[in-house]
Amino acid sequence: MHSPVSVVTIVKSRTEKLCRLIEQLESCNPLPDELVIVWMCSPSTLSLAKSEKFNIVHKFVANGALPIARARNRGLQEAKSNLLAYLNVDAIVDKNFIAKGLNAWCPGSVVFTKVTFVPESQWVLPHDTLCQIKSQELPDEDNNEIPSRQQEDDHGKFSDDSICSTVFFISKTDFKKTGGFDEGYDGFGLNDEDFFTNCRSLGFSLNQIELQTFAPERPNYxxxxxxxxxxxxxxxxxxxxxxxxxxxxxxxxxxxxxxxxxxxxxxxxxxxxxxxxxxxxxxxxxxxxxxxxxxxxxxx
Structure with missing residues (x-):
């Protein structure tokens, strides 16, 4: 069964992670209506990848390379469904994340998941296995997990907002109201913080659902x-x-x-x-x- 959700991701060179993402989406219940992949560089052998379970739409750069903000905007703007689910290409998601995102979303809201970083050696493991590993570990003050947050306390908070974009749901209507990711930010840092600060300024609620997403550790973040x-x-x-x-x-x-x-x-x-x-x-x-x-x- 397909859902009225367009999943959007961007990719440059991490093609092995893209293959993993497609496999994960093919196991989801329900399936996405489509996967929109924006290529930030010249096409590769995977630039025409297809799935037997849902439509994959590839967006290419005409010349040069697409910066992250512009690539995100293109994918989210050109997706066909009204409800959009943006995923980092290296995200390890629960097979029910689409269903739970759909249930939690409402107009004027942005829905995102918890995120925990894991070593690259663990990133290859299935989502269920990672959940079991993390449940057996003792609490750690520096485990990189993003806790539940209060809207009034997290304005521009790097360790939270930069992770919200790992997996988030927003309607196409609301995304248009934001004007998209600010393409004036150049290089590393703060484009995510700016986007979610903009969402709050527009009165959108940012709601974290009780669902775990995993991502590879980011050194020195x-x-x-x-x-x-x-x-x-x-x-x-x-x-x-x-x-x-x-x-x-x-x-x-x-x-x-x-x-x-x-x-x-x-x-x-x-x-x-x-x-x-x-x-x-x-x-x-x-x-x-x-x-x-x-x-x-x-x-x-």
Whole structure:
């Protein structure tokens, strides 16, 4: 049985995860009405993938590459159903997530699931197995699970809003009201926070359902030093739009590390230094050779 839901995902190079996602959707009850895949780069061998259980619609870039926000907007805008379910391509979902999302959704709402990160070694396991593993683990203060939230307490909160987009339901009508994901954000960070802040500003309710979704662990997402400049630039855009700084936990981590000023909340964000890039093994080898050469010259 098919549901009146269009599932949308975007993909660049993680094609093995796309294959896993399609397999999961084929096991869902009910099935989606369609899967819309937006390719952020040139077509590959999977760009014409089909399913015997539902229609797969492929959207391609004409030239160049699609940024994340533009790719999401294209998929969500061009899906045919009024109820849209956006999924990250690497999400591991419950086979009943469509049914539960349908039951929980109402006009003027965004419905999302709990999300727990797991190591890549566990990501290959079935959803039911992951649930059993997590149920046997002792509670951990830093297990990356997104707890239930109160709307008034989570404005622009990085560790929550960036994860809401792993799996969320929204109507096409409501998505149009948001204007879509802001394509002015460039590079890493804060596009999700901006989108869900926009949803709240429009009076939409954000409702978490009691359903577990798993995703691969994201190294350094609490302090993404390799994306410092992108994050700071996007934080400035967010502040200009909403009048508050986003993701205070991340900005505080940057300040404590000395990358930005500690008084950023009152004086604005200023980059004080850039993180040192770790050398690759080949670069370390070259440095070692240069050091040895210098020692030979000195001894001579």
């Amino acid at each position: 609490r302090c993404p030093i390799n994306h410092l400049l992108d994050f700071v630039r996007n934080a400035e855009r967010y502040h200009a739009k909403w009048g508050v700084n986003p993701c205070i936990n991340v900005l505080n981590a940057y300040a404590e590390a000395g990358y930005i000023n500690e008084d950023f909340e009152t004086a604005g964000i200023h980059v004080l230094q850039l993180p040192k890039r770790e050398k690759t093994s080949s670069e370390n080898e070259v440095s070692s050779q240069e050091h040895d050469t210098a020692l030979i010259k000195q001894s001579a």
